[in-house]
Structure formats: structure tokens, C-alpha cells
Amino acid sequence: xxxxxxxxxxxxxxxxxxxxxxxxxxxxxxxxxxxxxxxxxxxxxxxxxxxxxxxxxxxxxxxxxxxxxxxxxxxxxxxxxxxxxxxxxxxxxxxxxxxxxxxxxxxxxxxxxxxxxxxxxxxxxxxxxxxxxxxxxxxxxxxxxxxxxxxxxxxxxxxxxxxxxxxxxxxxxxxxxxxxxxxxxxxxxxxxxxxxxxxxxxxxxxxxxxxxxxxxxxxxxxxxxxxxxxxxxxxxxxxxxxxxxxxxxxxxxxxxxxxxxxxxxxxxxxxxxxxxxxxxxxxxxxxxxxxxxxxxxxxxxxxxxxxxxxxxxxxxxxxxxxxxxxxxxxxxxxxxxxxxxxxxxxxxxxxxxxxxxxxxxxxxxxxxxxxxxxxxxxxxxxxxxxxxxxxxxxxxxxxxxxxxxxxxxxxxxxxxxxxxxxxxxxxxxxxxxxxxxxxxxxxxxxxxxxx
Amino acid sequence: xxxxxxxxxxxxxxxxxxxxxxxxxxxxxxxxxxxxxxxxxxxxxxxxxxxxxxxxxxxxxxxxxxxxxxxxxxxxxxxxxxxxxxxxxxxxxxxxxxxxxxxxxxxxxxxxxxxxxxxxxxxxxxxxxxxxxxxxxxxxxxxxxxxxxxxxxxxxxxxxxxxxxxxxxxxxxxxxxxxxxxxxxxxxxxxxxxxxxxxxxxxxxxxxxxxxxxxxxxxxxxxxxxxxxxxxxxxxxxxxxxxxxxxxxxxxxxxxxxxxxxxxxxxxxxxxxxxxxxxxxxxxxxxxxxxxxxxxxxxxxxxxxxxxxxxxxxxxxxxxxxxxxxxxxxxxxxxxxxxxxxxxxxxxxxxxxxxxxxxxxxxxxxxxxxxxxxxxxxxxxxxxxxxxxxxxxxxxxxxxxxxxxxxxxxxxxxxxxxxxxxxxxxxxxxxxxxxxxxxxxxxxxxxxxxx
Numbered sequence: 001x002x003x004x005x006x007x008x009x010x011x012x013x014x015x016x017x018x019x020x021x022x023x024x025x026x027x028x029x030x031x032x033x034x035x036x037x038x039x040x041x042x043x044x045x046x047x048x049x050x051x052x053x054x055x056x057x058x059x060x061x062x063x064x065x066x067x068x069x070x071x072x073x074x075x076x077x078x079x080x081x082x083x084x085x086x087x088x089x090x091x092x093x094x095x096x097x098x099x100x101x102x103x104x105x106x107x108x109x110x111x112x113x114x115x116x117x118x119x120x121x122x123x124x125x126x127x128x129x130x131x132x133x134x135x136x137x138x139x140x141x142x143x144x145x146x147x148x149x150x151x152x153x154x155x156x157x158x159x160x161x162x163x164x165x166x167x168x169x170x171x172x173x174x175x176x177x178x179x180x181x182x183x184x185x186x187x188x189x190x191x192x193x194x195x196x197x198x199x200x201x202x203x204x205x206x207x208x209x210x211x212x213x214x215x216x217x218x219x220x221x222x223x224x225x226x227x228x229x230x231x232x233x234x235x236x237x238x239x240x241x242x243x244x245x246x247x248x249x250x251x252x253x254x255x256x257x258x259x260x261x262x263x264x265x266x267x268x269x270x271x272x273x274x275x276x277x278x279x280x281x282x283x284x285x286x287x288x289x290x291x292x293x294x295x296x297x298x299x300x301x302x303x304x305x306x307x308x309x310x311x312x313x314x315x316x317x318x319x320x321x322x323x324x325x326x327x328x329x330x331x332x333x334x335x336x337x338x339x340x341x342x343x344x345x346x347x348x349x350x351x352x353x354x355x356x357x358x359x360x361x362x363x364x365x366x367x368x369x370x371x372x373x374x375x376x377x378x379x380x381x382x383x384x385x386x387x388x389x390x391x392x393x394x395x396x397x398x399x400x401x402x403x404x405x406x407x408x409x410x411x412x413x414x415x416x417x418x419x420x421x422x423x424x425x426x427x428x429x430x431x432x433x434x435x436x437x438x439x440x441x442x443x444x445x446x447x448x449x450x451x
Numbered sequence: 452x453x454x455x456x457x458x459x460x461x462x463x464x465x466x467x468x469x470x471x472x473x474x475x476x477x478x479x480x481x482x483x484x485x486x487x488x489x490x491x492x493x494x495x496x497x498x499x500x501x502x503x504x505x506x507x508x509x510x511x512x513x514x515x516x517x518x519x520x521x522x523x524x525x526x527x528x529x530x531x532x533x534x535x536x537x538x539x540x541x542x543x544x545x546x547x548x549x550x551x552x553x554x555x556x557x558x559x560x561x562x563x564x565x566x567x568x569x570x571x572x573x574x575x576x577x578x579x580x581x582x583x584x585x586x587x588x589x590x591x592x593x594x595x596x597x598x599x600x601x602x603x604x605x606x607x608x609x610x611x612x613x614x615x616x617x618x619x620x621x622x623x624x625x626x627x628x629x630x631x632x633x634x635x636x637x638x639x640x641x642x643x644x645x646x647x648x649x650x651x652x653x654x655x656x657x658x659x660x661x662x663x664x665x666x667x668x669x670x671x672x673x674x675x676x677x678x679x680x681x682x683x684x685x686x687x688x689x690x691x692x693x694x695x696x697x698x699x700x701x702x703x704x705x706x707x708x709x710x711x712x713x714x715x716x717x718x719x720x721x722x723x724x725x726x727x728x729x730x731x732x733x734x735x736x737x738x739x740x741x742x743x744x745x746x747x748x749x750x751x752x753x754x755x756x757x758x759x760x761x762x763x764x765x766x767x768x769x770x771x772x773x774x775x776x777x778x779x780x781x782x783x784x785x786x787x788x789x790x791x792x793x794x795x796x797x798x799x800x801x802x803x804x805x806x807x808x809x810x811x812x813x814x815x816x817x818x819x820x821x822x823x824x825x826x827x828x829x830x831x832x833x834x835x836x837x838x839x840x841x842x843x844x845x846x847x848x849x850x851x852x853x854x855x856x857x858x859x860x861x862x863x864x865x866x867x868x869x870x871x872x873x874x875x876x877x878x879x880x881x882x883x884x885x886x887x888x889x890x891x892x893x894x895x896x897x898x899x900x901x902x
Contacts, residue, residue, distance in 0.1 A: 134585045134625055134626065135624060135625060135626050137712075138709075140709060150708070153708075160707050160708060162641075162643075162650075162704055162705060162707065165641060165649075165650050166641055166650075166704065166705050168705065168708075168709055168712075169709065169712050170621070170622070170709035170710050170712055171621070171622035171623060171624050171712065171716070172622060173586060173622050173810060174585060174586060175585065175586050175674075175810065175811050175812070175813045175816075176674055176809075176810050176811055178674070185674075185675045185809055187808035187809050188677070188751075188807060188808060188809075189807060189808050190613075190616060190617055190749065190807075192613075198616075198746065199613075199616050199617075199749070200749075201749045201750065201751050201807070204808075223626075223627055223629070223636075223717075223718070224636045224888060225888075226639070247808070250808065253613055253617065254613060254617050254619065255708075255710070256611050256613065257601070257604075257611060257619075257706075257710070258589075258591060258619055258620065258621035258710045258711060259621050259706070259708070259709045259710020259711070260709060260710070261588075261619075261620050261621055261622065262804070262805075262807065262808040262810065263808075265622070265805075265808060265810040266674075266808040266809045266810055267674070267809075295649065298641065298650070298651075298652045299652065300639075300652050353713070354713075354716075356639060356640060356641075356652070356713065357638035357639060357640050357655075357698070357701065357713040357714075357716060357717040358627075358636055358638050358639075358717045358718075358888070359624060359626065359627050359713065359716040359717055360626050360627055361626070362626045365626075437675055437676075437809070
């Protein structure tokens with residue numbers, strides 16, 4: 001299935017939900033992102049909804065409004081994860097989106113009658129992680145990030161020889177994926193302080209964030225069946241903003257030779273709304289221009305279409321507010337503003353790479369782009385890069401930061417703009433650092449097996 | 452909950468299922484491993500069972516035989532995964548095991564009457580992966596394997612400085628976990644041939660196996676709540692044999708700097724039966740003696756009890772049979788025989804480490820021990836080590852092997868023996884290498900977004 005720009009992208013389309021028509025609204029009728037919500041303070045289970053203006057539409061409460069494939073898709077939204085919807089595939093996703101767009105259009109009287117009773121206040125909705133994620137893969141697709149991070153460890157060879165051939169990635173941990181707004185507890189871990197001869201176990205001192213784009217996959221595949229790059233988008237349900245919290249000191253001691261583990265597995269935050277691949281069609285861009293001498297992608301990672309329109313232009317803006325700033329009422333300080341258009345690898349290349357060895361996709365799989373950094377100093381997606389691992393502390397109205405302090409709140413906001421099209425937003429992915437937990441006492445136990 | 456040796460371990464106990472009393476039976480009444488099966492050729496869903504002698508007991512077909520916690524546990528076995536049973540925790544696991552042991556005892560007339568109609572032929576049962584595994588962690592706990600593998604890449608520093616402090620591990624891929632007997636298709640991947648200047652994409656030429664012990668966890672934890680080493684066994688449901696198939700050529704080109712990915716994610720095989728932690732109590736052993744100058748485990752990885760009885764003595768025997776050997780009727784050739792008693796890290800240390808940063812456990816989590824190798828040349832758990840990455844090919848009755856060839860069948864068998872106790876077995880974990888899949892043709896697609 002190949003998607004085309006269509007009436008759902010029409011910049012002139014407006015909704016009978018007036019708040020969706022405001023110029024700065026992240027959720028206009030051209031967006032229609034999916035999430036899982038529960039009206040705050042009410043009983044009942046969480047279920048699937050879409051954000052429109054300042055409202056959430058409870059899709060499964062108005063299934064009678066939909067027909068055909070869209071009807072089946074709407075029914076699948078009655079549970080507390082979108083995996084059922086994701087499993088239906090791109091035709092069903094698109095059918096539901098098209099009928100939603102029509103029903104929400106300003107002149108659709110029937111839509112107003114049928115959907116109005118199913119609207120909830122967006123600000124009064126508790127949001128959940130929108131899918132059961134069983135497999136989380138984190139890529140390393142920003143060449144600027146790879147270079148910046150590499151330079152700190154290998155000044156003479158910042159970029160490893162495989163980088164321009166392999167969309168480098170590692171398996172992440174899915175159990176600790178949390179929704180935006182969840183407090184992030186500072187982890188403990190083994191740390192080898194500079195100059196020490198033995199590691200110690202204690203609170204992380206180099207806590208960091210990573211600004212990423214998340215990619216949700218639907219439409220599972222069978223083991224042994226690679227996805228060709230030309231078909232990769234059929235598996236892409238949509239996108240979110242992702243914060244890959246990182247404990248740099250834990251990671252740097254543990255990561256040889258098998259890669260990051262406890263430095264990452266304590267938490268990964270995702271924004272609650274999944275912006276569909278179809279909604280993002282107007283914001284597809286060519287892949288970044290390769291430098292002179294850069295190799296062409298190997299054949300399984302190459303398609304002309306992907307080179308021409310396989311990139312995405314999602315702006316990711318990251319800001320911080322410390323506890324002191326909050327108590328003083330100081331506004332947030334921007335840390336970076338970058339775009340996924342600078343990524344070296346496209347979503348389709350990531351999907352093709354992930355499955356190239358026959359690895360199967362499951363519904364709800366999540367891919368992270370890796371930290372999105374750009375070539376300029378105001379587009380660096382982690383404190384590691386901004387402070388050069390603490391060497392150049394950041395000044396927050398007098399408070400210095402090498403890494404994150406307790407009480408710091410990190411917010412990442414995603415958005416897309418293009419001349420001639422309605423701007424759409426992802427909403428925010430936020431998290432505030434909580435102090436390390438008190439250490440539980442160790443209770444004595446007795447031996448149970450006779451010698 | 453601390454487990455004690457009890458009547459279920461009594462070597463004198465015999466079953467009214469005569470085949471379970473044979474001296475070489477892997478599934479005597481002292482074992483009672485759990486699996487998920489479906490009688491071959493019959494309709495109906497797969498469900499939980501235990502292996503006893505040459506039979507499988509369909510637990511959910513005889514729930515009336517059980518009382519109290521064991522009754523709830525038996526009911527949880529009616530579905531196609533053991534996650535429900537695993538979620539009930541160690542008291543329920545033990546209660547079900549005790550009542551099963553009593554009901555299957557030779558003089559239990561009621562047991563014979565009630566359970567007999569619920570028995571199926573073990574050889575006529577199709578076995579499934581016994582749990583929904585959402586998180587798979589692969590450790591690196593054999594110091595001999597770490598040293599052998601390290602020597603091939605870093606002759607001057609085979610063991611990295613963190614090894615004796617950190618139970619090194621990485622996140623595995625759960626989607627491609629398959630049950631014993633599933634054919635393993637040779638993967639394709641990016642490979643940088645020795646001396647080449649550019650990588651190629653093609654069939655893996657260094658396909659390997661890894662002999663491992665698998666550890667299934669039950670009883671989930673909350674994010675931010677580390678498991679203390681003294682409580683770690685409360686989360687260990689049981690053990691299996693695991694083959695961490697590895698594409699060495701893909702892995703060595705991709706793995707810097709984020710660790711193994713496509714070199715591993717194409718398949719991981721598990722034996723169908725989960726031998727419970729309680730059944731393995733008689734085979735607990737002290738941790739291996741540390742070398743002079745080795746550091747003590749950091750406090751969160753240390754308990755006296757764990758040092759004294761936290762190891763396990765499971766013998767893992769690996770053998771090969773090539774297609775030619777099968778056609779000639781030649782018997783299998785043993786590749787190695789090692790024991791998990793040689794591991795540097797214990798299961799409790801793995802659980803404590805995994806959760807030490809607050810990472811939560813989910814029901815059905817699977818931990819791999821990492822390749823189990825010993826210090827002798829006949830106890831090396833991978834071809835990488837046996838052939839020194841192909842430098843010393845293996846001679847199979849005249850066929851040479853640097854790595855696995857199409858048609859090769861690998862079998863790993865687990866077993867435990869101890870004077871004064873009944874021997875118990877894990878059964879086998881097998882897999883035969885299938886040729887690489889034909890390459891799908893690339894279909895042309897058109898651009899969908901206007902420039």
C-alpha cells in the first residue's frame with residue numbers, strides 16, 4: 001500500500017471543534033493522533049482515543065459512526081492498548097483516519113451529532129503508554145550525535161568504520177517504558193570514578209536525557225521474512241517523541257563488550273500521542289546529502305523513493321526547568337532545537353535493517369531513532385554533548401549543570417511545519433528527576449540446602 | 452520465601468507411572484518440569500502440562516485434584532503460556548508441585564484414578580515456547596567463555612577490567628525466541644570480509660551456536676524497586692536449556708559501539724520444559740572459587756548464602772549431526788560437555804544486577820547465562836572457541852567444520868546428578884540449519900509525495 005497526499009491533508013479543512021482550528025493548536029483536523037486515555041477521576045478502563053483541538057474523542061464509544069474497515073478499526077480501540085488497531089494494517093489505519101477526518105469536518109452535521117457526546121477534555125485525561133511494547137530497538141541514526149559522542153571517547157576516530165554502512169542499533173528494554181509525566185527516579189549503579197582502582201555502587205552522578213523520535217510498528221511479520229525497504233512503510237503505524245534517559249557513568253563502566261544495559265534500562269519516556277505515518281506524509285523529505293566519498297547504501301537499504309522522500313522533518317525542541325526555577329517562577333530554558341531531517345538513516349532503512357536477518361516484527365514494536373542532534377551547537381540532543389561530558393557546565397540563571405540534578409524537569413516537544421500545509425504537533429514528552437530511592441535494608445536469610 | 456529440601460526431593464519416591472522410575476529417565480517424579488503442549492494432530496488450544504516419565508499430564512484437565520493455592524495454580528495452566536502460573540509466585544508454584552508429587556506417588560490410588568485420564572504420550576505432544584517472553588536478557592557469566600572469546604579479539608587483554616565486578620549482559624530480542632525443534636534459517640547480513648575495503652550483504656558464513664542455561668522469572672516487580680540478592684530466588688520460576696544462535700561475521704562488523712544486534716536477533720532456541728527452581732535445589736553448589744586477587748562482589752551482589760549455595764550444577768552436553776552423517780546413519784558427535792557450576796555469576800546475582808538500577812521485572816522474563824564454557828578443551832560451548840574462529844577446523848568423520856553448515860543439527864541436553872538424589876533432566880534443545888532464503892525480488896514503487 002502506498003500512501004498519497006489526500007483530503008485529510010488539505011490545509012483548508014476545518015473542524016466543528018473550534019479549538020482545533022487555532023493556528024498554534026498541535027492537534028488540528030489534519031493530525032488526529034492516537035493515544036490511550038482515561039478521563040481523570042472516573043472509573044472504567046483506559047481506551048483508545050484521538051486528540052482533536054483541546055478534546056479527546058473516545059473512539060470506541062462512537063463505533064456506530066464508522067463503516068467497513070474503519071468500523072473494525074474503531075472497535076479495536078475499546079481496550080487499553082492500540083495493539084489491536086496496529087495489527088489491522090495500513091488500509092484499516094487509513095480508513096479510520098479518513099472517516100474521522102470527514103466526521104470532524106466543520107460542515108458534517110451527522111459527525112457533530114454522533115461524536116459530540118464522546119468528547120472528553122484533553123487536560124482532564126490521564127494518558128497511558130499507548131501500546132504494549134514487547135520489543136524496543138534503539139538506533140543511532142544521527143551522524144552528528146554519533147560523531148559528538150564518539151569524539152569524547154575516541155578523539156582520533158569519532159565515527160567508527162561501520163557507521164556509514166550499518167544503521168547501528170541495540171535492543172532496548174521494554175518493561176521500563178513509561179508515559180510522559182512519569183517521574184524518573186535517579187538510578188543506582190556500578191560506577192568507576194575517574195582515577196579510582198575499584199568501582200563503587202551508588203547513585204548515578206551523570207544522569208542525562210536523549211532527545212529521540214519513536215517509531216511504532218504494526219502489521220507483524222514472520223520469522224525468516226525480511227521486509228523489503230519498498231514495503232517498510234506498510235509496517236509503520238506512527239511516531240512519538242521519546243526520551244532515552246541515560247546514566248552515563250553506569251554506561252561507560254558496563255558497556256564493554258556487549259553495549260549499554262543498566263545505563264539505559266531504568267526508564268524510557270514516550271509522549272502519549274502517536275502521530276500517524278499518514279499525517280506525516282506532507283513532512284517527508286529527501287535523506288540528508290551524503291558527504292563526498294560517503295558510500296551509497298547497500299542494495300537492501302536503498303530505494304530511489306526512500307532517498308527522495310524517506311526522511312522526515314520533525315522538529316524536536318528540548319527545554320529544562322529546575323526545581324529552583326519552578327519555585328522562582330522562571331520560565332523554561334531551551335536546551336536544543338533540532339530536526340529529524342538530519343538523521344543519516346531513514347525509518348524505512350531502520351525497518352529493512354532490523355528484519356534483514358529474518359528477525360520478525362511484532363505488533364507494537366518500538367524503534368527509537370537515537371539521539372537527534374544537528375551540526376550546530378544549539379541542536380545537540382543530550383547534556384553529554386552540550387556540556388562535553390561535564391567539561392563545559394551549562395548555566396541555568398546561575399545554577400550550573402554538568403548533568404541532571406534532582407528536581408530538573410525535561411520537556412521535549414515535537415512539531416512539523418511546511419508551507420502550504422497545516423502545522424501539526426506531537427505534544428510533549430516530559431519527566432522530572434526524583435532523588436534516588438532509600439536503600440532497602442538487607443535481611444539475613446538462612447541456608448536452605450544441606451552441604 | 453526460602454525453599455528447603457523436602458519430600459518432593461526424596462530419592463526413594465516412585466511413581467505409578469512406571470516409565471518415570473527408570474534410572475535414565477529425565478523426568479522422574481522428583482523433576483516435574485512445566486511446559487506448554489498440544490497433543491499432535493488434535494484440535495484444541497495448547498495448554499500447560501508437566502512431563503512425567505514418557506507422559507505429559509494435562510494439568511488443567513484435572514484441576515479438581517488440587518486444593519488451595521495449588522488449585523488456583525492448576526487453573527492458570529489452561530492457556531497457551533505459563534505466565535499466569537508464573538505470576539502467582541513461589542508459594543503457589545511450590546504448592547502445585549507438592550500436590551503433583553503426592554498425586555503421582557506410587558501408592559496414591561486417588562491420584563492414579565484422577566490423573567490417568569489426563570495423560571498424553573510425551574512423544575505425541577507438540578511443544579510450544581512455554582511463556583510469553585517480553586524481555587530477554589543475555590548475560591556473559593562464564594569467565595572461561597569471556598576469556599576465550601576475548602582472546603580472539605584482544606590477545607593482550609582477553610578479559611576486560613569490568614568483568615569481575617559487573618555481571619555483564621545485554622538486552623536480547625524476544626520476538627525470535629523459538630522452541631526446540633524449530634529449523635534455523637541461515638541469516639543474511641552485512642559482512643566485512645577480512646582484507647575487504649567495503650562490506651557486502653549476503654549469507655552468514657560464520658554461523659555458530661552458544662550453549663546456555665535459560666532462567667525464567669515470575670513474580671513481577673515495580674519500576675524503581677530493586678530486588679535484593681537475598682530475595683532473588685523468589686522471582687526465579689525455573690530453568691531451561693537455551694541456544695543463542697550467533698552469526699559471528701555479522702556480529703563482528705556491527706557490534707561497535709552498541710553491542711550485538713542482528714548477529715543474534717534472527718533466532719534463539721529454548722528447550723520446551725522448564726525445570727523448576729525447587730526441583731533444582733539438590734543441585735545448588737557454592738560459587739566457583741575466585742582466583743587470588745579477585746575482588747569480592749560489591750555489597751548488592753553479595754550474600755553469604757549465595758556464595759555458599761547460589762551456584763547450580765547443571766551439565767550441558769552439546770552434539771552435532773550433519774546431513775551427511777544422518778544419511779549415512781552415523782551417530783552424533785559430541786562437541787562439548789560443561790557445567791553451569793563454572794559460571795562466575797549466580798542466578799541471584801543476575802537478578803540483583805538486572806534490577807539494581809530500578810529496572811522492573813515482568814512475568815515471563817528470560818535470562819540467558821551466556822555461553823557456558825569450562826577451562827578444558829572438551830567443555831567449550833561454541834564453535835568460535837572450539838575452532839578458534841575457524842583457525843582449527845573440526846573434523847566430523849572427514850567433513851571439516853569451521854562454523855555450521857546447512858543441514859547441521861545441534862542438540863544440547865541438560866541434566867543434573869548428585870549422589871543420594873534422583874537424577875533429573877531438562878530434555879533437549881535442538882535446531883537444524885536451513886539454507887538461506889531466496890532473495891525476494893524488489894518491486895518498483897512510485898513516489899507518493901509531491902516535491
